[in-house]
Amino acid sequence: MTSKDLTLTNVSRRFGTVTALDNFNLHVGVGELVALLGPSGCGKTTALRIIAGLESLDSGKVAVGEKDISKVPAHKRNMGMVFQAYSLFPNLTVEENVAFGLQMRKVAKHSRLKRSQELLELVGLPSHAKRFTHQLSGGQQQRVALARALAFSPEILLLDEPLSALDAQVRVNLREEIRRLQISLGTTTVFVTHDQEEAMSISDRVGVMSNGVLEQIDTPDVLYNEPATAFVANFVGVMNRIPANLADGKVNIFGKNLVASKKGSETGKIVALLRPETILVKKSENQGNAKVLTRSFLGASSAIICQTHEGTIVQSLMASLNTGEFQPGTSVDLEVTVNEVMVANG
Amino acid sequence: MKKRLDLPLLTTLGALSFFVFVPMLSAFEYSIRTPLEGGYGLTHYKWAVDNEDFFHYILRSGWLSALTVLITLIILVPTVTWLHLSDSKLRPLIDALSLLPLVIPVVAFAVGAQISFPEFVQNTVLELPFLYFVLALPYAYRALDIGLNSIPLKTITEAARSTGASWVRTIISVIIPVIRGAVMATVALTFALSIGEYTLTVLLHWDTFPTWVTYVAQENILGAIAISMMSLVIPFVLLTSITLLTPDRSAQRRK
Ligand SMILES: Nc1ncnc2c1ncn2[C@@H]1O[C@H](COP(=O)(O)OP(=O)(O)O)[C@@H](O)[C@H]1O
């Protein structure tokens, strides 16, 4: 079975007074991996469950390829789903878990166990076929869950925070393996996460959600460099929020006049949004405009966290060379290296 | 390691022997007495087995109880599962309602059934399994409730559904095997309660094994005791074999 594209059109879902999804639109191309990223409660899981058929929708349409599947029950949708944790069947062995989808599709036992073994090799657990799931670590269990979701060659793969219950190291390894597998199998995939680093590192495109709405969907580079809204700017990557005054479309930050790039209704007291790499820290001969709080050496670059005399915390990211002098307490001058700045309501 | 006195175990065993084992053994001892010849023998057991009604009634009670178990599982497993999945606000109410059969006197229940049930239902012995189901409901409901509470039901169900299992397949191939212990407890409780039910059966004028034993006791008390001893063994063997024939694979390997 080859992968298909996925389209959600004007999907809405309310729970009582809570609007979990509000006229939600999404298109995922064939073989593409799209991450849905957003804070807890923004509607990511609801969107995924509606795609899977595990949740009903109030209005709108879900289509796979050309076909409207809004009314198709979950078990006939041919989508693989991986959950956060504890989704394996404890009464079955690892290989039986992986073969379960094929068993439901009435594939002969011999063929489905063979396929199961193939998948276990793909996820790096070739020798665990006969084990029971409680004998596996959290990371291994998620590999098995992934193998189970892929074994019946689903048209769409859905992952709901599959890594969030795992240790940091395992999390990073497994996300790269998921991406590698997804590319080699060419499965259209929706990956839900609240971890922006995770989303940015493995996706073709990332959709940033807030309050049931897709704020922006684009490649990680565009999201980072050209965020469409202040919410996206804040949520993706590290962002400094510096209080300032907006007058005549200009903002003065650390003595430099910057052009406010997104002109909205904001005037007067605003917050300027600046990435750490646009802030330069210089040693000051006198008071300067800020003091160093901490310096974290990250290898090629260093993060220097300062506090302005007004009390604002500002983070700078600079090449590590010569940053050794920025010991805590050092008086420094902060400078902005760009000429445009995004502003948000203060 | 030094052997220590397991006080809780000893207390339990002590209580069990006082209230269960000793009376049972005494009954057994009594049932193998042969007053005419003196000493012991299996005369009364022979008398019971030779009595053609013995097999008739034990079979009848057997299949009525089996039917009760079936009805209980078919009605209760999907219902309790659905209750758990729906996070319904009515659950505490249902929990309380399921206890009602414990507090309603069986007599009231029987009379109520006689008044309200249509004629054609009262004319068939098949009314009994449905009434036994109600009597066993508090126990069966609780056993399943505990079983379903002990597993990540929602995730497992959704995993099964998204992997291609219909609702029926999900319940049969996933949920029942996963809460196997609770299902076995439900089977055992329901079967034991049905096969020993006396009051309701008599009040509705049906004859089953327990009512027949009471009847027989009037002419041969020792024979009746022998019959009862055997009727203890039959469900025991049955339940043990069910348990052994459907082993919990994951638990076995766990050891
Ligand atoms: N079954 C439900 N009943 C009531 N409210 C729900 C239900 N599912 C989700 N919600 C609400 O919908 C909103 C979105 O939830 P969810 O999709 O789980 O968010 P996320 O996965 O992004 O954390 C939340 O406010 C949540 O409380």
Ligand SMILES: [Mg+2]
């Ligand atoms: Mg969620």
